[in-house]
Amino acid sequence: MQCKLRKTTQFLNPWIFALAFLAACTQNSSVNSNRIVVIQPSQGHCQYTIAPANFQTLESYREMRGKVGRVLYSSNNLDRNFDILKTGLGLKPVDTDFVNFGDALMPANLDTLFAASLYFSVEVGYLLAKSIDPAIDLSVVIPNLSDTRIVHHAKRLSNTNNSQKEIFDNAEYLSIARTGLPTLNYFFSYPTQQIREIPLGLNLGVMNHEFSHLIFQHLFYEPGIKRNLEVGTDKPTLNTLAALDEGMADYFGFLATKDPGYFLCSFPQENRDLSLPKSFSPQVISRIESSSGEYFDSHEGGAVWASIQYEIGQTLGNHQLVGKSLLKLMSNILECPNTVRGNTLNFNFGDLARCHQSILSTNSQAQSVARQIYLKYLGSYGAGL
Amino acid sequence: MRVLFLVVLILGAEVFAKLPPAVPLLPPRDRGTAVANSKKKIVNPKSPKVALLANVEMGTLLRRDETSSDILGMQLFLGGRASVRFPILITSLYMKPSLGYFFKRQAEGTVSVVQQVIEGGLTLQYGIFEKNNLQWLLGLSNRFDYSISNIRVYSQSTSGQAFRYRVGPSSGVHFSLSPELKLTTDLEITFSASSPTRMFGGLTTGLAFDL
Numbered sequence: 131m132q133c134k135l136r137k138t139t140q141f142l143n144p145w146i147f148a149l150a151f152l153a154a155c156t157q158n159s160s161v162n163s164n165r166i167v168v169i170q171p172s173q174g175h176c177q178y179t180i181a182p183a184n185f186q187t188l189e190s191y192r193e194m195r196g197k198v199g200r201v202l203y204s205s206n207n208l209d210r211n212f213d214i215l216k217t218g219l220g221l222k223p224v225d226t227d228f229v230n231f232g233d234a235l236m237p238a239n240l241d242t243l244f245a246a247s248l249y250f251s252v253e254v255g256y257l258l259a260k261s262i263d264p265a266i267d268l269s270v271v272i273p274n275l276s277d278t279r280i281v282h283h284a285k286r287l288s289n290t291n292n293s294q295k296e297i298f299d300n301a302e303y304l305s306i307a308r309t310g311l312p313t314l315n316y317f318f319s320y321p322t323q324q325i326r327e328i329p330l331g332l333n334l335g336v337m338n339h340e341f342s343h344l345i346f347q348h349l350f351y352e353p354g355i356k357r358n359l360e361v362g363t364d365k366p367t368l369n370t371l372a373a374l375d376e377g378m379a380d381y382f383g384f385l386a387t388k389d390p391g392y393f394l395c396s397f398p399q400e401n402r403d404l405s406l407p408k409s410f411s412p413q414v415i416s417r418i419e420s421s422s423g424e425y426f427d428s429h430e431g432g433a434v435w436a437s438i439q440y441e442i443g444q445t446l447g448n449h450q451l452v453g454k455s456l457l458k459l460m461s462n463i464l465e466c467p468n469t470v471r472g473n474t475l476n477f478n479f480g481d482l483a484r485c486h487q488s489i490l491s492t493n494s495q496a497q498s499v500a501r502q503i504y505l506k507y508l509g510s511y512g513a514g515l
Numbered sequence: 516m517r518v519l520f521l522v523v524l525i526l527g528a529e530v531f532a533k534l535p536p537a538v539p540l541l542p543p544r545d546r547g548t549a550v551a552n553s554k555k556k557i558v559n560p561k562s563p564k565v566a567l568l569a570n571v572e573m574g575t576l577l578r579r580d581e582t583s584s585d586i587l588g589m590q591l592f593l594g595g596r597a598s599v600r601f602p603i604l605i606t607s608l609y610m611k612p613s614l615g616y617f618f619k620r621q622a623e624g625t626v627s628v629v630q631q632v633i634e635g636g637l638t639l640q641y642g643i644f645e646k647n648n649l650q651w652l653l654g655l656s657n658r659f660d661y662s663i664s665n666i667r668v669y670s671q672s673t674s675g676q677a678f679r680y681r682v683g684p685s686s687g688v689h690f691s692l693s694p695e696l697k698l699t700t701d702l703e704i705t706f707s708a709s710s711p712t713r714m715f716g717g718l719t720t721g722l723a724f725d726l
């Protein structure tokens with residue numbers, strides 16, 4: 131019996147060593163937890179690489195939480211549980227799982243890939259704004275930026291044709307105003323249903339489009355609300371604002387990816403390629419100037435505005451300059467004589483072009499190029515430019 | 516003549532009965548009948564019988580996931596295990612080394628992630644119940660995973676890997692279909708040793724062959 135026991139122990143020894151070795155391997159200390167593999171755009175239209183990216187603002191890779199927000203999910207429909215949406219409480223961190231990729235971490239499953247990509251997209255937006263204009267640090271402009279909820283596989287309802295349907299194949303920025311508390315910022319990445327190409331949550335351009343809405347919210351809407359500004363009705367101000375917001379977003383999505391057709395990588399049929407010239411045709415203008423309550427697609431006018439900015443940047447060979455001027459424009463709409471009179475905002479795209487040109491006046495070449503291109507595409511809005 | 520034969524027979528029996536009963540006429544030997552002998556196993560004392568079972572099972576590896584689940588909060592991997600089982604120390608205590616493979620594919624749009632788990636296992640089980648054709652075992656499972664994840668978008672593809680050690684209780688049921696063939700089902704719950712601890716489950720069923 132003693133002999134048998136000894137033999138068994140001898141037999142088990144290699145297993146115990148293997149166990150200890152493998153357990154040690156699971157805690158690989160040489161891995162840099164701020165280097166995480168994500169899908170990134172590479173040179174060319176809809177070209178991607180799967181490579182490690184340096185996450186500069188991440189505090190916890192397990193929870194995908196850092197300076198620019200936290201990635202969360204909800205098993206409940208947020209519109210049926212409005213308290214969650216209103217308070218931001220009740221959302222849970224994504225259950226992440228990683229494997230090793232050299233000295234970097236690599237998402238082990240699809241949810242983790244989404245979580246890492248969503249955080250990375252928002253971080254790219256934050257760093258992009260800071261690199262374009264170092265004076266704009268969004269973590270200062272938005273003191274609760276780290277509370278931003280980046281919701282993976284968001285469950286919400288849309289109201290279409292008097293019926294409520296779950297939202298799929300979409301991404302969204304939403305701000306929730308709270309009495310006595312700072313605005314709560316949300317990014318939603320909705321589940322994929324029909325998309326056969328890049329899911330929106332993994333499309334860096336689309337998520338940076340959404341990030342631009344956050345910038346516009348905090349450089350224009352929030353200060354405007356604080357000043358108690360009113361929206362006039364002499365001009366199609368509300369529709370113009372909505373289209374401008376979309377146009378700015380389309381352009382910042384391009385700045386993040388360097389691919390003017392990034393939108394088509396998810397929706398190949400949409401007319402959202404910034405490199406294709408578009409103009410404010412009488413039809414587009416008529417839709418912008420339609421009375422409130424009528425159906426209005428803000429993305430149409432926005433696509434025209436974005437294509438104009440893309441052409442200005444291409445002609446100047448300096449998209450950084452155009453990006454900086456547009457960040458300035460977001461806050462200057464509240465001060466520009468062309469767009470605000472007294473306490474009332476009143477403008478169309480022609481007025482915005484004039485305001486933009488005044489911002490570019492420090493660079494005569496840029497101002498001249500912008501004027502020529504605005505005249506080319508503004509249609510009747512270009513009169514008197 | 517017939518009477519004489521009967522007298523000789525009776526007297527003969529009397530003579531044999533009077534012989535000493537303990538006299539060995541032949542060395543001891545197996546006096547069983549031919550039928551009885553056929554049911555007996557021939558045991559070679561130099562090589563004691565080892566009940567070695569070869570086992571092939573198909574089933575699932577379940578991975579606890581708080582975000583998205585296939586069933587009961589678990590993500591479901593498909594695959595199987597091949598193992599051998601042999602007794603150690605005592606007849607009801609078994610050791611069961613195994614080799615398994617499980618995989619799971621997830622996709623949205625053109626992006627997919629394939630997870631593969633190549634698993635080496637060592638299970639120690641004790642037969643706590645055995646009646647008729649049924650055997651129920653309880654034990655402890657050790658699993659050493661080599662986990663590979665592959666992310667693919669269009670023609671681009673990248674893989675990463677990790678090692679993981681899991682340990683936890685296991686249970687097995689063996690039902691004899693014939694003296695050499697058993698229907699087996701194994702259930703286990705294991706926990707990864709790395710941080711954070713994650714729960715895994717295993718449910719496999721298959722056939723075991725007496726080797």
